[in-house]
């Protein structure tokens with residue numbers, strides 16, 4: 105499958121047209137003043153709302169950018185994709201399918217009711233690794249000899265996707281650790297119901313740290329580009345994940361990547377995507393491109409306003425929608 109992907113012409117468009125699509129979307133939404141920074145994690149409210157960067161990576165390893173692709177934000181929920189990927193790599197994809205589930209909850213990303221509904225109304229895992237309960241459970245499944253060993257395994261896996269050594273924003277980690285009582289409760293409830301086998305406090309703590317990893321738009325686009333390229337990082341040429349696991353991960357992103365607005369997103373773009381409350385969104389057009397936009401102001405569902413619009417425009421201009 106990988107050979108087929110790599111030998112297919114990356115995009116029917118010339119580099120100049122790709123760059124023009126990025127530039128157009130950048131200009132079009134630069135002045136947009138909709139949405140607001142997340143503030144339930146106090147330090148996120150202080151991030152510059154004007155940060156706005158676009159990056160796109162093609163399977164031939166070319167990187168296209170527009171705007172600010174140097175400023176870093178915390179990866180937040182986009183991390184959930186790559187931790188789920190690590191669990192699939194270590195324990196096989198059925199570990200996600202069978203013990204967390206791959207269905208949309210239709211509820212907010214930190215819904216406690218969704219845990220109750222999954223357990224009681226349907227009698228099995230009607231959850232997914234991209235909402236907080238499923239993500240904390242996924243983190244609990246990453247193997248390692250100690251708390252720090254597990255975290256370092258996660259961080260170096262993310263770094264392989266990004267093609268550079270990523271680091272943690274300690275201020276964000278502290279701010280969220282001081283205020284994440286709701287996630288601690290979610291971790292404990294997931295433990296009570298058997299999704300988490302051991303040490304839920306540690307799982308929530310590692311999850312909180314993974315959400316605090318610092319990324320710029322180019323990092324995120326390279327991570328998405330690796331998924332667009334069957335798990336082979338197109339910039340570094342490192343095989344980061346098994347090609348067979350990629351379509352499964354993309355399926356979960358298509359189902360639940362933008363939370364309760366995932367259907368609207370798929371309607372507009374046809375692309376598996378993932379958002380984070382730091383303001384980033386990634387999207388993947390398999391065999392064609394990985395794209396990322398960072399812009400901190402969010403809509404009601406917790407998704408970056410500019411990032412949603414810019415990615416939709418660019419993908420539509422480039423024929424990214426596989427449907």
Ligand code: DON
Pocket residue numbers: 179180181182213214236280287312315379380381382405406407
């Ligand atoms: O657990 C949290 O609430 C955050 N660390 C991540 C949430 C998030 O990014 C949801 N995104 N739209």
